[in-house]
Amino acid sequence: MPNLKTTYMGIELNSPIVVAASSISSFIDQIKLAEQAGAGLLVIRSLFEEQILMDALRLEEELSVGADIFPESLSYFPDLEHGKADEHLMWIEETRKEVKMPLIASLNAVSSGNWVKYAKQLEATGVDGLELNVYAVAADQKINGAVLEAQLYEIVEAVIAEVDIPVAVKLSPFYTSIANVVSEVDKRGAKAVVLFNRFLQPDIDPKTETLISEMVYSSPEEMKLPLRWVALLYGRVKTDLALNTGVHSGLDAAKAFLAGAQIVQTASALHTQGVPYISTMIRELEGWMDEHDYKKLDDFRGKMSQRETDDPFAFERAQYVKLLLGQE
Template sequence: MKMDLSTQYLGLTLPSPVVASASPLTGDLANLRALEARGAGAVVLPSVFEEQVLRDQEILEALLDHGAESTGEALSFFPPQISESFDTARQLALVEEASEALDIPVIASLNGVTLSGWIDYAQEFEAAGAAAIELNIFLIPSDPTVSSAEIEARYTEIVRAVASAVSIPVAVKIGPYFSSPGAMAAQLVEAGAKGLVLFNRFYQPDIAPATLSIEASLKLSDPYEGRLPLLWTGVLAGRTQASLAATTGVETAEDVVKFLLAGADVVMTTSALLRHGVDHMGTLVEGLSAWLGARGVNSPDMIRGRLSHGQIDNPEAYERANYIRVLQGYRPG
């Protein structure tokens, strides 16, 4: 039986539904080639951060202003820290190189919370050959005076502005903490999002009692963390016009299968690749193919969404009734 893992995501045709999401690994062209060779359906490049964009703008202004009072012969004046600037230029070069070198879609990523610089860079990514753009809106509403409506309006404003500025599809990576994720999804789609990536893992600091300090650390995700995106993938599947990408907790081929059954169009992985290396992409894709083949299934389309909220006989499994049964049925020890 011939296996066809091809998948539609954001209107793009991918050779498989397993995607390497943004990480340090995807910032290297050799790694990108290796991921493609091992079956990745697409790659998301490391994010350009809003802070980098603002820093570039500050340095450019310093370049323009520096030495303005000097004579025309003073051509060797340069502002300090020039060697640390223009990270975004290197990112644009990576987009161009990867788009030329790979046959799979190359997705550029922008990470921030305001409109500053995003439209210009989105257009430059498109010009450099990106097949799509992923907006990673990393916003922690730490100001208690800012309402949920204001936060939601900022999300939709960003998506609308970027989506209207480019002709390539735009996906938005969001967190799970909206009061109504389904309604928020509808607003983002109305604003122009062609895809939703569920979910962003927000930075969560720790406290070190011994030093009385806040510690910044990154803990790679584990499969248990996949329960939350699995829930909302299953709830939203078939209820939104946007493509659905599931991410977080994707460690094994079985995790990929779970998300496809819930209704994901693609399944993204970061932590597993960082933990095991780029060869793990082959393990995931081959494992998915083996799982499908063992059941006489020759395409992910044949299982996609079979266990989503709208397709199962007991949709309460996604709802409060099941929550009550789980709690009441638990027995200590």
């Protein structure tokens, strides 16, 4: 039986197949199923900057209501229910007690600010690491790429300064120079980069002329984008590379490790096939390793990366030119 143990951000994992941040983490029975099926780790869905800011806004509103009624009373404090952010923290604490597998909390960040202090509170729940989800659509015409990248680095630095647990950065694929952004994030001390986040794309129904904003799960075809970037970056940065998007089978996972991924993260496959499907993925990966006579992941990790392959140009433009010109 091949050995699937690995480390990720310095954390020991029994398997390199990881549950990506998703609604699975909202259900304790599903989290337990993931652990039983052999998931190496589970990323809890993000605590969104908006949730924190909305809580702060509500608190401010309620405090000012109190101030109107009892302007003389300094000790007035409204009887607030737990805010969304607090509920999220409590949920993670409960989850921590229920399972043994490593857990990573996720913080969605689009701008730096005081709320970054929530990283510390997420750490206090007992999670093993923190994933920074920098999900934002760069739609402001006045803000150029350099400014956006500077904002990203500011957030990464602020969060890393806040916590002692390892921090991963989940990136969007829409940076002009992904290699440079990964290397800058690496220099700032991120222990992993997650390639890539997948944006929810709104659609338009031409019949009703309305917007459709529904969750469309990924297809295995979408894995080629992170696969290329993992292959290009393997061996060139210190930080671990987690491949995320389009991993739907054990063979997809095998491809990711051949490119150089340290782990794979999967969400759509588990949402469509059910969480126990992780064990099928693991069996498929083990079967493939047996067939190829690999005893452990390091026997083949990065073997097909740009640095190791016999055809280093395959991942770059040369191959594109060859194909377009119809040459072999």
